[in-house]
Amino acid sequence: MAATSNGTSGGPNPKPTTGDPATAPASKAYQPANVEPRMLAKWDAAGAFTAHPERVLSGEARPYCILIPPPNVTGALHLGHALNNTLQDILTRAHRMMGFEALWMPGTDHAGIATQAVVERRLLKEQGKKRKDYTREQFVALVQEWKDEYEKRITNQLKAMGCSCDFTRQRFTMDDICARAVREAFFRLFKDGLIYRGKRIVNWDPVLQTAVADDECYDEDVDSFFYYLRYPLVHAMQGPLGTPTLRVGSEKRHSESGGTQGGTQVQPVTWNELASRGYPGADQHPGEQQAWVTVATTRPETYLGDTAVALNPKDPRAKALRCVFVELPIVGRVIPIIEDDYVVLPAAMWDDQEAAKSDPKAQFATGFLKVTPAHDPNDYDLGVKHKLPMINVMAPDGSISDKHGWSDPAETRSAHVFLGKTREEARKLVIAEFKSRNVGDSSGGGGSAGGPAGVHLFEGQKPYRHSVKHSDRSKAIIEPYLSDQWFVKVTDDRLAGSANRALVDEQRTGIKASGDQGTKADSAGDGSLRFYPSRYAKMYEQWHDGIRDWCISRQLWWGHRIPCFYIQISESGRIEAGNPTQIENLVQQNQRHILTELRRESELNGTAQDIWIDERIHAGRFPATVSFPGVSAGKFMIACCKTQQSADFLIRFGKGTGNSTYACDSRLLGIWQDDDVLDTWFSSALWPLSTLGWPDPAQSPQTKGLLEAFNPTSVLSTAREIITLWVSRMVMMNRYLLSGGTLVPSVSSLDNPTTQDRSARDERTTQGNGPVPFRDVFIHAVVQDGDGKRMSKSAGNGVDPLDIIDSHGADAMRFTLAQMTTNTQDVRMPVKPDPKSGKNTSEKFDAGRSFCNKLWNASTGVAIARLSKEPVNIGSSIPANRTLVDRWMLSRLARATAACESCLKNYEFADYVQTLYQLLWWDFCDWYLEAIKPTVDASPEQRAVLRAALDVILRLLHPVIPFVTEAIFEQLAKLPTGSVAGVTLSSIRGDILCTAAWPKLDASLIDEAAEREFERVRELVNTVRNVRSEHQVPPKRRVTLHVSPAIAASLSTSRGLIETLAGIEAIVATPPTHGSPAVAFRAIGEELHLSNLADAIDAGAEKDRLTKQLEQLRKNAGAISGRLNNPGYVDKAPPKLVEESKAQLAKINDEIAAIEGKLGALR
């Protein structure tokens, strides 16, 4: 998509700018709406966020790059995005100021199934139309409109939040640049044997008729039943390999005879026979009656696809059942009984009855499990293990069908009753049919109810509540469905192994710190990927240890279409439809001919290297015939294309040779592309490559130089559930596709494609060693509501960032979100509707608003006001001239700057914000500004420090609250600058704050003596304030502080400070006049007095105050002396600590004595 301008015209902030708020304040409070749009325009005009890769490539600047986790175009951004984007912006802005060439790449994700489902729902609701009422192209165009709309909304939200993204380089996962990367990646992985097509059980959504991923499903408890079905036992002839031939059911067969059908003889097994084989409980049944086993199932309708019954080898019945078969009622299929310890024993057979009670399945189990490999993932595994046939009995819409793998009903009319029924209908019908039949009835017999001697096929049902998978998008119950899908072989060591090796050693389990090498076969890691917080590394590693191949095909229209092509060969009436062997032969005979021709022509027109002609079909890797959804008989996979041109050529080739006749009188009818699209995560996995222009950045001015300059990127900031879905896949793709150090991967020669697999294997052992896509992964917290529930629109507890921006301002939102970002996994945001607007909001954002207001008022109302009155003199602050409070302030600034740098490095956002909160509010506003008010107008030196202090604070705060700081900086920048030795405040570009340099404060500014002395002042002031408050001295009343001559001398430099801050008329070195109203108190280790508090001292209040103090002191003294009386403490604790305790106790005891004396005097 085209680059979007960084203008504010489309911005969501509706309020117009009403002029310079500094000169025309309508209200005393900071009004973000008056400032934010103007700052956006300013940044835009400066092109401040456009990255310059050439500066990195030339060595002028180090790169700093963050790729935005692309939000879905399904909807607008929510608070979770706001949090993540705030953090990314803090990092980006800070590093930009630190002199890095910063690129924050924005973009959006096409979110295949989610977006398609949203658009389909809207079309149905608004126009009553379904997807298939449109052509594929029409429908995709409609989704594209939706995408354009939401992409715009998302972009505007990002801008309103102040995100310093490089909007000139915005990407979309389906734009041309990303599409090129997808084709290239698919092509390479396919060619290298890392993408394959295969049959698997997938989560099938029968409504949307597509495979969906686990993360697109949710589990919900459903009230259901366990049904108990009886399967009659029979003898059957063995197949050639000792397995029984599946016998097709028959109308003709009678239970009493051993009729033959399809070469298999079937005879009932009687209870007598089982009894003779030692089957427990067989003698409880009439001896001549046909025996049965009872399977327990929650899904009776799938019995149509059963291909075995399984029981546990430890089951005492197992031995007697060997070499016996089961005949599926109605269908008549004869299936084997297999033994597998996967099967849960019924509770009664457990050795440990307690454990059996706690296993709900054991409570319901009969010990016999029906095995339906095509409709249950566990059964599928059993099917593979025991080499069972897989019979799919459903159509893609979930109805019972004989067109997708089930062929027996064609020969048995009885089973026809199920065809076309939905899963729910089929379930009822199966139960009804079982209820109407007896064991021993002919399988196809007419439904007569069991006579008195008959035993119902239906044994009963028990209520059972269990969790059932549903599709997120359609809410339909997921059908485990066997179908043809595309897979990435992530289990390959070049992918999963390489992802684990990317972790830094200290974050890998199984890697000992030193010495014990080789505990893991792949212990030689690259060590460049690091998780913050580190615990997530374990999750990442475990994911790869248990990873399964990744199903990447989706039966959707919205997405990257799989770049693989099929040919169809007509059968000229000579081939029996659906006959695998004949079709296979046809392929064998025709394919080479067609492919040879194709290769020759593609070489002639220059697209040969972009077409991977797949001859592995000969090795049986790709099944020639497929009778499953999406592919019909006679259609074969032939090639994978890398470019649109090569695809076009292929289609032309198909058309042009449509009349050519090949062997067996068959003809090439055409070539067309696979209908499926790729899982959205496939394109997301390439995000660090595609956004930076891979495979050929030079092709577009937007991407030129990006890949070389910015991959590996600096950090990925994302949510934890994304670790498995996205982080892992990006690492695998980046490392694989950039391995070998070549940016543009060379396409291997096609000279010898049939042996490619083996001949290239040795070279490939070095593949997967490319760079990681990002060095750090920061996992941020999940925003929850006040009850710990995840925020979502559907739950009604969501908060829209734009609402917060309207009510509190973008800075306030950012500040609050950053403040909440501690190392925990969740952050709670109590939500309540705003009484005025009805929109959801949270009081938590008040903190951010107050903070911005405080900064605004302190800056404009005090600092800038004073600086404007008496400009700073150039060269005016050198250390020798600094007052205590200036030295202290500079020391605080130097410490805060260092703390901020450390926090940013470690992704400690809450600490970063806390540091700045304390610096601004406690240090700068509460103490520094108050302290300098009486002196600053007369002191050029102090004005220089004030100016520098504000400047440093603005720079440190800018990454968190960019708007208000930029607006203040605008005013500050107009004032002349004085230098403050030790403080460097420079600019990278222009005179705006977002490209001002990060402040440099010399470590020598850290002044411990000034801090100690200021602490004394602060203690004294606090104590005086406390005494005043206890005695209810009116705030305006000036009191007199009496100190000893020694203290008076030591306070000489801070006398004015103390007088200002504590409301003191004078500090005198004489005791209060005897008999005058005065209060004694202790502070800074001395006994001091305040006089002139009031005309008369309230003795009662004073007594209360002292008594309270005394209690506290005695408690403390008790604790310390208790410790000192403990011999263990004195012997074992560090001596320094013991000494400190002793000194402390002495001091407290002194104070206790002094207060006791005073209390005595008061009585």
Place this chain on the structure above:
RNA sequence: GGGCGGGUAGCUCAGUUGGCUAGAGCAUUCGCUUUACACGCGAAGGGUCCAGGGUUCGAGUCCCUGCCUGCCCA
């Protein structure tokens, strides 16, 4: 079922290798229209650090068990 978090003041959360009287913001109470800020200033109250056991001179912090709660994976 496997793995990972959390449980500290009324609320939301800090609390570094175990060591000063366990902190902050909001809320509450009291005082204040003070010349930047009531989105403010000054002061105060408020905690059996989930429970039980263990290690230690000393545990909110380390170990074990249990309870509650949330998430990820299967």
